Amino acid sequence: MEKILEVKELVTGYKGKTGFLKAVDGVSFDIEKGETVCIVGESGSGKSVTSMSIMRLVDYENGKILSGSIRFEQEELTDKSSDEMRHIRGSKISMIFQEPLTALNPVFTVGKQITEAILLHQSITKKKAMERAEELLRLVGLSDPKTRLKQFPHELSGGMRQRVMIAIALASNPELLIADEPTTALDVTIEAQILELLRTIREQRNMSIMLITHDIGVAAEMAHRIIIMYAGKIVEIGKTNDILQRPYHPYSKGLMESVPKMDGQRGVPLQSIDGTIPSLHEMPSGCRFSPRCPLATDKCRGEAPQLERKGDRQVACWHVDKLLQQEDKTQVKEGI
């Protein structure tokens, strides 16, 4: 498969009083053409900063890519000028955000905002652009697109606004769509509609999607592969079913077990991970999960584990071989 995006050893920091605080620290992964990859993590895991780095939007919020490489369609993005980046953003890579109300401009009509996105990257007449905008609104499933074009964002509901955002993102036929918690602010029935829309669009256009979410349920429904992040680092990468059924990393495992399942036993205490997510100012030394990890040893506290390949899976844990052995044993037992 053709790799459309390759991120290697990405380090992104934000300016603090005592130098840069690394929100993303040595992250490597890739996305193939037509693939949906979900980055799952809790707040402060660096999942959003990773996407903002790829879009080079961190430059605008006091952040900086400190090292590493981001290659998109074989081109290095980290050393592009801001003009060059502006051209790539919105043409080859598009992004949708969690809160569509703040992402849309309140003083312009929906039509104006979509045509602006079209005219920025294509040299066609305004009339043609308006026609294209209408077509896009129909594509994202908005009823009565002609009227919608004349409406302002505040006249639309949350779900409709997110559809408009998706229409704008699709205006230039992007190769990669980055969706940062696109359904977090929406109700369940609307969330289902938007996820279905994203799935359909991906299939129709063979587009790649990088979906950022804190909801493992959403990742389970959308992703081909799942990346799990914790405190600025990737702890595990694997195929969706593998990760869901047999998470290797103690954090992935804890995360899966702490979500109540729809067919799980009710009323019993849920598994939980003790303690809280560390803040950027006081990152633990060694493995960042070690203070909360049931398996932590002195080695874990002293030295950070690297992401290591195990078959289809990549795991960053010193105990991975031991976990795999246990895994084999239980499998044998189950076999008997």
Place this chain on the structure above:
Amino acid sequence: MRLENHAGLDHQPLVEIKHLKKYFTIKGGGVFKREKKEIKAVDDVSFQIFKGETLGLVGESGCGKSTLGRNLLRLQEPTAGEVLFHGENILQYKKKQLRDLRNKMQIIYQDPFGSLNPRFTIGQIIGEMFAIHGTAKGKEKEQRIKELLALVGLDSSRYNSYPHEFSGGQRQRVGIARALALQPEFVVADEPVSALDVSVQSQIINLLMKLKEDLGLTLLFIAHGLNVVRHISDRVGVMYLGRMVELSETDNIFDHPAHPYTAALLTTIPDANPNAKKERIVLKGEVPSPAAPPSGCSFRTRCPLATERCAKEVPKLQEIRSGHFVSCHYPLEKGQSLRDAIV
């Protein structure tokens, strides 16, 4: 153990809600903005909350679940109806009686950042409860507060810390300690875990379950996360556009939903179980504006089973099977899926 407990639940209503209505008026229509519109946030809702149970209340935003919770504590004044607590209508209570009532009914809020005063220490925040209700003073008060902090899993040495020194999950624990300070019988938890991260969420759910068991609380658990509600609740009520559309025991509602809305809702929840291959029924359209609800059944505009009758007649909440209440003209049979019903 849990099941036993549930079977032995004496169905004594602790709280009875009868025809509760909460209407908001908004100005805005007409040339001079003089026209008044009514928003029926809670529209004629009746149900009971049994002593010792956890009743889960689910619904999408704007369905009135939080308004209902606030109204039955009289944090907002209902427009009409009755709320009986131990058989007494608390809507007729005067100021003094109402203050005494607050000892017995409490609330936990969603936002652990907005609901704690940033200028007060944790000790002061919880201590305020004792000051207002005059139940403990001085050393005794301090002792009680420290006990409460220990009860919710916080270090009692953090008595003098300010809210900003705590993480989201810890702040929610403070909110819980405050609600429990006066040893209430009934607690409304309004989206208590929605603002928290997954790994912290389960800690708080466990804490709530444990406290409910240990202290014999009755809990109204308002949330939109169906998996969480399923896990914690004995019974579940589903609301849509200001009305209760279905109410039943948890297993029953999740295994045999009778209202088309509940049935559709259950097929759309993103579930982390890869083996659960389900037939997804994605509801079309959005929740109508409560300022202009549809005639008849409020769900009919999105319902795959709607007929002309649904546009004319408002369905009443009726007991179709023992303990299973539904407001629908065409409820699903036990074992019948929504997909079957559509065909």
